[in-house]
Amino acid sequence: MARMQQGVGELGGHYDLLVVGGGINGCGIARDAAGRGWSVLLCEQHDLAAHTSSASTKLIHGGLRYLEQLHFALVRKSLKERETLLASAPHIMWPMRFVMPYAAHLRPAWVIRAGLYLYDHLAARKLLPASAGIDLRTHIAGASLAARYRRGFVYSDGWVDDARLVVLTALDAAERGATILTRTRCERLERSPTGWTASLVEADGRRRQISARAVVNATGAWVAQFLHAATPAHSKRNVRLVKGSHIAVRRLYEHRFAYLFQNPDRRVVFALPYERDFTLIGTTDVDYEGDPAAVSAEPAEIDYLCAAANQYFVRQITPRDVIWRYSGVRPLLDDESRDPTAVTRDYALDVDGSDVPILSVFGGKITTYRRLGQEAVNRLAASLQRDSAPWTASALLPGGDLPAGGFAVFSSAMGRRYPWLGATLRQRYARAYGTRIDRLLQGARGPSDLGVEVLPGLYARELEYLWRHEWARTAEDVLWRRSKLGLHLAPESAATLDAWMQRHLGTPAERSIALSAATSPVSATSG
Numbered sequence: 001m002a003r004m005q006q007g008v009g010e011l012g013g014h015y016d017l018l019v020v021g022g023g024i025n026g027c028g029i030a031r032d033a034a035g036r037g038w039s040v041l042l043c044e045q046h047d048l049a050a051h052t053s054s055a056s057t058k059l060i061h062g063g064l065r066y067l068e069q070l071h072f073a074l075v076r077k078s079l080k081e082r083e084t085l086l087a088s089a090p091h092i093m094w095p096m097r098f099v100m101p102y103a104a105h106l107r108p109a110w111v112i113r114a115g116l117y118l119y120d121h122l123a124a125r126k127l128l129p130a131s132a133g134i135d136l137r138t139h140i141a142g143a144s145l146a147a148r149y150r151r152g153f154v155y156s157d158g159w160v161d162d163a164r165l166v167v168l169t170a171l172d173a174a175e176r177g178a179t180i181l182t183r184t185r186c187e188r189l190e191r192s193p194t195g196w197t198a199s200l201v202e203a204d205g206r207r208r209q210i211s212a213r214a215v216v217n218a219t220g221a222w223v224a225q226f227l228h229a230a231t232p233a234h235s236k237r238n239v240r241l242v243k244g245s246h247i248a249v250r251r252l253y254e255h256r257f258a259y260l261f262q263n264p265d266r267r268v269v270f271a272l273p274y275e276r277d278f279t280l281i282g283t284t285d286v287d288y289e290g291d292p293a294a295v296s297a298e299p300a301e302i303d304y305l306c307a308a309a310n311q312y313f314v315r316q317i318t319p320r321d322v323i324w325r326y327s328g329v330r331p332l333l334d335d336e337s338r339d340p341t342a343v344t345r346d347y348a349l350d351v352d353g354s355d356v357p358i359l360s361v362f363g364g365k366i367t368t369y370r371r372l373g374q375e376a377v378n379r380l381a382a383s384l385q386r387d388s389a390p391w392t393a394s395a396l397l398p399g400g401d402l403p404a405g406g407f408a409v410f411s412s413a414m415g416r417r418y419p420w421l422g423a424t425l426r427q428r429y430a431r432a433y434g435t436r437i438d439r440l441l442q443g444a445r446g447p448s449d450l451g452v453e454v455l456p457g458l459y460a461r462e463l464e465y466l467w468r469h470e471w472a473r474t475a476e477d478v479l480w481r482r483s484k485l486g487l488h489l490a491p492e493s494a495a496t497l498d499a500w501m502q503r504h505l506g507t508p509a510e511r512s513i514a515l516s517a518a519t520s521p522v523s524a525t526s527g
């Protein structure tokens, strides 16, 4: 982890690759390049996963509904990635079964059967069971649905903790030698015949210059704006910004199935079991033109999601039941579709300049991030004449080396190893950190070794770990991205935690950056 937390002012210097943007795509590219032995610097203007990459529906999926739009190549590509990803970090991603109640007036059964057959067969499946028809009058998932839904279908996809996926990808990049700078904006890029010079600005206004042979523009919703305003490069491509919002309500059912609901507007809405006590419902598709960092859910979107859920569930919800909402902006590759729901979810990599290249990422899903990273580094390797082989398809992410038998076996082993740790806390640590739980708890022999309990269930030891190894600098980083403790704690907890982190963590210089960061506009996905 040598290059993770260098002090202010130590940097500068020359890199093979500068990656701008610490969402899933930037981190995936940085990890891939670092693993090939390139020297890499990644800068993220806010926190890792501060924007779209923590605001997704959290599915590792092919996208059943994209079949209807005839996007077979995209669905196949994503389906092929599902099992590769699920194997790479089984503590933060797992298979999920989805129940689709049959609504005859929306789609005929044969269309759904044909779609599911394709979904099952477009790519090889070893881990995920095939789809099937079910009788909702007897299936456990039928009990929480209105009695008019008597038949349905069940199929497989994957679930992921999106924000933790980003952090673990960045951590892997750092452990392979990449330098990761959060709260650091790339303000300007200048091209010379031998490489790029980048001006980077930290949250407290401090500036530094670095140089790189190649640059990746993985700024998500900012991709076109960044290219235009901060670089001399051009692209013919554009992004279409489409907002999507989710709501969380107290759980509407007890079992572990998720639901896919067909809506009369031909869209689909998901309802997922979330954080033990909640049901997560989303999403919407609304064209968006504002600042991507200031996105928030409109009342009409909340009404829409409540109405979609109320079409199906016995328990009816209103906006007053909404405990949490978040919104994100999809940076979709603009294919000039009229309907935002129909815009392709595929990605394009655009390279400007051959000897001194900048590669811009347009579009892309969490599901395809590993493959996108590999393709991006392959493209740059050709430009930079670096001979390097792809390696990520069979590599694990930090903490993902669970024993044979998977998470259940690992979880019981942790129960034996740390019998003094309460079951809820142990389960949370095991899920968040996987086998890295041993680093978190290194040397701890009992509850007193966890340090002070800063908030219920959140101890000093974990906060130190998150600060030291996972770039967490503010309460929001901890409560809403490294964990989802924010959902379980009182709203005033954030102020208590910020004050504690300011007093106890990091060097004075790091604290001053964190203090500036705490007041900068990162909170795009909550509220």
Ligand SMILES: Cc1cc2nc3c(=O)[nH]c(=O)nc-3n(C[C@H](O)[C@H](O)[C@H](O)COP(=O)(O)OP(=O)(O)OC[C@H]3O[C@@H](n4cnc5c(N)ncnc54)[C@H](O)[C@@H]3O)c2cc1C
Pocket (backbone or CB within 6 Å): 020, 021, 022, 023, 024, 025, 026, 043, 044, 045, 046, 047, 048, 049, 050, 051, 052, 053, 054, 055, 056, 057, 058, 059, 060, 061, 184, 185, 186, 187, 218, 219, 220, 221, 222, 226, 242, 243, 244, 245, 283, 284, 327, 328, 329, 330, 331, 361, 363, 364, 365, 366, 367, 368
């Ligand atoms: C509502 C919704 C639901 C979704 N559901 C799914 C799903 O279930 N499954 C799935 O696979 N995909 C899903 N997606 C798509 C997926 O979330 C996105 O495609 C993906 O997160 C985009 O990642 P990114 O790295 O390109 O962008 P981002 O995560 O936005 O990262 C870009 C980063 O660049 C940084 N940045 C910008 N400018 C600068 C600068 N000048 N200097 C430094 N940093 C800068 C930003 O701060 C930002 O953090 C969903 C998207 C949305 C919005």
